[in-house]
Amino acid sequence: xxxxxxxxxxxxxxxxxxxxxxxxxxxxxxxxxxxxxxxxxxxxxxxxxxxxxxxxxxxxxxxxxxxxxxxxxxxxxxxxxxxxxxxxxxxxxxxxxxxxxxxxxxxxxxxxxxxxxxxxxxxxxxxxxxxxxxxxxxxxxxxxxxxxxxxxxxxxxxxxxxxxxxxxxxxxxxxxxxxxxxxxxxxxxxxxxxxxxxxxxxxxxxxxxxxxxxxxxxxxxxxxxxxxxxxxxxxxxxxxxxxxxxxxxxxxxxxxxxxxxxxxxxxxxxxxxxxxxxxxxxxxxxxxxxxxxxxxxxxxxxxxxxxxxxxxxxxxxxxxxxxxxxxxxxxxxxxxxxxxxxxxxxxxxxxxxxxxxxxxxxxxxxxxxxxxxxxxxxxxxxxxxxxxxxxxxxxxxxxxxxxxxxxxxxxxxxxxxxxxxxxxxxxxxxxxxxxxxxxxxxxxx
Ligand code: ATP
Ligand code: MG
Numbered sequence: 001x002x003x004x005x006x007x008x009x010x011x012x013x014x015x016x017x018x019x020x021x022x023x024x025x026x027x028x029x030x031x032x033x034x035x036x037x038x039x040x041x042x043x044x045x046x047x048x049x050x051x052x053x054x055x056x057x058x059x060x061x062x063x064x065x066x067x068x069x070x071x072x073x074x075x076x077x078x079x080x081x082x083x084x085x086x087x088x089x090x091x092x093x094x095x096x097x098x099x100x101x102x103x104x105x106x107x108x109x110x111x112x113x114x115x116x117x118x119x120x121x122x123x124x125x126x127x128x129x130x131x132x133x134x135x136x137x138x139x140x141x142x143x144x145x146x147x148x149x150x151x152x153x154x155x156x157x158x159x160x161x162x163x164x165x166x167x168x169x170x171x172x173x174x175x176x177x178x179x180x181x182x183x184x185x186x187x188x189x190x191x192x193x194x195x196x197x198x199x200x201x202x203x204x205x206x207x208x209x210x211x212x213x214x215x216x217x218x219x220x221x222x223x224x225x226x227x228x229x230x231x232x233x234x235x236x237x238x239x240x241x242x243x244x245x246x247x248x249x250x251x252x253x254x255x256x257x258x259x260x261x262x263x264x265x266x267x268x269x270x271x272x273x274x275x276x277x278x279x280x281x282x283x284x285x286x287x288x289x290x291x292x293x294x295x296x297x298x299x300x301x302x303x304x305x306x307x308x309x310x311x312x313x314x315x316x317x318x319x320x321x322x323x324x325x326x327x328x329x330x331x332x333x334x335x336x337x338x339x340x341x342x343x344x345x346x347x348x349x350x351x352x353x354x355x356x357x358x359x360x361x362x363x364x365x366x367x368x369x370x371x372x373x374x375x376x377x378x379x380x381x382x383x384x385x386x387x388x389x390x391x392x393x394x395x396x397x398x399x400x401x402x403x404x405x406x407x408x409x410x411x412x413x414x415x416x417x418x419x420x421x422x423x424x425x426x427x428x429x430x431x432x433x434x435x436x437x438x439x440x441x442x443x444x445x
Contacts (some may be wrong), residue, residue: 002097002101003059004086004087004088004097004098004101004167005056005057005059005086005087005088006056006057006061006063006066006084006085006086006087007054007055007056007057007084007085007086007087007166007168008054008055008057008066008069008070008073008082008083008084008085009052009053009054009055009082009083009084009085009166009168010029010033010052010053010054010055010073010076010079010081010082010174011052011079011080011081011082011083011174012026012029012052012053012078012079012080013080013176024182025078025178025179025182026048028078028179028180028181028182029053029076029078029079029179030046030048030053031181031396031399031401032076032077032078032179032180032181032240032396033046033053033055033073033076033079034046034401035240035394035396035399035401035407036072036073036076036239036240036396037055037069038406038407040065040069041058042057042058042060042061042065043055043056043057043058043061043069044056044057044058049161049162049166050119050161054166055069055073056087063105066084067084070082070084070170070172071172072238072239073174074172074173074174074175075174075175075238075239076174076175076179076239076240077175077176077177077178077179077180077204077205077206077207077239077240077241078176078177078178078179078180078182078207079174079175079176080173080174080176081171081172081173081174082171082172082174083157083168083170083171083172084105084168084170084171085098085102085105085157085166085167085168085169085170086098086101086102086166086167086168087164087165087166087167088164088165088167089164089165090123090160090163090164090165092125092130092133092134094165095130095134095158095165095167096133096134096137096138098165098167099114099134099137099138099156099158099167099169100137100138100141100142102156102167102168102169102170103138103142103154103156103169105169105170106154106156106169106170107154107170108153109145109153109154110145110146110153111145111146111147111148111151111152111153111154112138112142112145112146112147112148112152112153112154112155112156112169113135113147113148113149113152113154113155113156114130114131114134114135114138114155114156114158115131115155115156115157115158116128116130116131116134116157116158116159117157117158117159117160118130118159118160119159119160119161119162120160120161120162123160130158130160134156134158135147138156154169154170155169155171156168156169157169157171175205176205177205177206177207178205178206178207179207180204180207180208180209180210180240180241180395180396180397181207181209181396181397182207183206183207183208183209184208184209184287184288184289185208185209185210185211185285185286185287185288185397186203186208186209186210186211186282186287186288186289186290186291186319187210187211187212187213187278187281187282187285187287187289187290187291188200188203188210188211188212188213188290188291188292189212189213189215189274189275189278189290189291189292189293190212190213190214190229190232190233190245191214191215191225191229191293192214192224192225192228192229192232192342192343192345192347193293193343194293194327194330194331194334194339194340194343194344195293195294195295195298195322195330196292196293197232197235197236197293197334197337197339197343198293198321198322198330198333198334198337198339199291199292199293199320199321199322200212200236200241200242200291200293201236201241201333201337201339202321202322202333203291203319203321204236204239204240204241204242208291209243209395209397209398210236210241210242210243210291211242211243211244211245211246211281211282211285211287212229212233212242212244212245212246213245213246213248213274213277213278213281213388214226214229214245214246214247214248215248215250215274215277216229216247216248216249216250216251217250217251217254218249218250218251219249219251219252220251220252220254220255221251224345224347225347226247228342228343228345228347229245229247230245230391231342232339232342232343233245233391233393234393235337235338235339235342236337236339236393237393237394237395240394240395240396240397241395242393242395243392243393243395243397243398244390244391244392244393244395244398245390245391245393246281246388246389246390246391247388247389247391248277248384248385248387248388248389249387250270250274250384253273253380253384254266254270254354255354256375257269257270257273257354257375258354260374260375261371261372261374261375262371263356263357264356264358264359264360265360265363265367265368265371266354266355266356266359267300267301267355267356267359267360268301268306268309268310268359268360268363268368269368269371269372269375271301271309271310271313272309272310272312272313272368272372273313273377273380273381273384275290275310275313275314275318276313276314276377276381277381277384277385277388278290278314279314279315279316280381280382280385281385281388282316283316284385288316288317289316289317289318289319290314290316290317290318290319291318291319291320291321292318292319292320293320293322293330294307294320294322294323295320295322295323295324295325295326295327295330296323296324298327300359300360300361301359303361303362305361305362305363305364306360306361306362306363307320308363308365309363309364309365309368312365
């Protein structure tokens with residue numbers, strides 16, 4: 001069979017709505033796609049062509065590898081559709097044969113049609129004529145299949161752009177949204193449960209760079225939940241959905257809370273301490289919001305009153321992308337994302353530690369603050385932040401292109417301790433107010 005150069009075309013749509021920002025958004029998506037594919041030795045080049053990203057493969061790239069990349073690209077935030085096919089010379093005979101090959105690789109179909117487009121008028125055959133010529137050829141090669149102009153199973157696209165022709169028939173929907181790195185940074189409270197990975201995914205899909213914080217029951221429990229949270233991050237890492245995770249050993253602090261506050265208030269006080277720690281980490285990292293997987297009424301800590309008590313522990317906005325979702329919808333998303341099985345593995349984490357028999361469902365802030373007065377919260381928050389262990393993942397937002405074309409980390413994981421020390425030096429701010437003087441540090445990612 002004739003050997004054509006394999007390509008994939010990455011289409012986006014929502015970006016087109018961004019007016020003046022369009023260029024910046026396109027550049028970001030291009031960077032994200034390029035950095036995800038850069039270590040593939042079978043990829044020749046990633047470039048922009050007329051409102052799409054074009055991935056050109058080397059001659060030895062096989063169909064399976066390209067299919068694997070198509071599946072990956074479909075998960076990348078900002079990608080509306082991924083098409084795969086071939087690049088060929090601007091010669092109608094060659095274009096016909098490339099179109100036949102593309103249609104043969106398009107999977108099962110009964111009906112088809114040609115969609116031809118000429119972006120450069122220096123090619124002598126116009127779009128109408130290209131439709132007819134390629135259509136006629138394909139009719140001869142696929143006598144059992146029918147042409148259908150409306151609602152065809154497969155569309156064979158033949159596009160003349162500048163000096164080349166691009167032909168594709170297989171086209172797969174992507175997850176849409178906005179490219180990671182276009183909407184600022186957030187800190188997601190990531191348990192090893194079903195909901196919070198989905199919440200983080202939804203934020204990544206809206207263009208946020210996500211940092212995770214996981215509170216483990218260690219040393220009061222084993223560290224299983226940490227491994228599960230790390231596995232979850234590896235799933236999101238595949239398409240740039242998480243940049244780093246901070247694991248905070250929380251068990252001893254829960255034990256002390258359990259001994260010092262009325263049992264029904266324990267959960268709310270654990271949560272509020274989590275929020276304070278996450279806020280301090282967020283300030284340090286330049287994040288502008290916290291994210292949780294809470295959904296209204298799902299458990300006792302997620303009534304409107306209790307959500308207000310959790311919010312009152314921080315001056316930072318808490319985003320809850322799943323607040324109006326039904327558990328079944330969240331499970332369906334977790335299955336689609338690929339985290340459901342990991343999240344279904346039983347693990348003791350801080351959520352299962354020192355739970356009261358009947359938790360408060362309508363917390364009152366004054367009552368909680370009174371119970372908290374006995375706790376050395378500022379001291380605990382500092383200690384917990386200091387004990388956080390940092391995991392680093394491949395995220396396009398933390399990558400930058402080096403002069404030799406390779407990618408490297410924009411932020412070195414070893415800087416974490418320095419960032420922390422800088423924050424400790426500014427403790428007059430209590431860690432809860434924006435720290436302008438940390439700007440240099442905050443710009444690292
Ligand atoms: P999930 O909601 O992720 O399935 P869960 O059901 O075990 O976990 P909930 O009691 O519903 O936990 O907690 C509500 C939210 O609080 C979680 O979605 C998550 O954002 C945050 N959270 C709970 N436990 C932890 C933890 N151990 N580490 C980090 N965040 C947590
Ligand atoms: Mg939950």
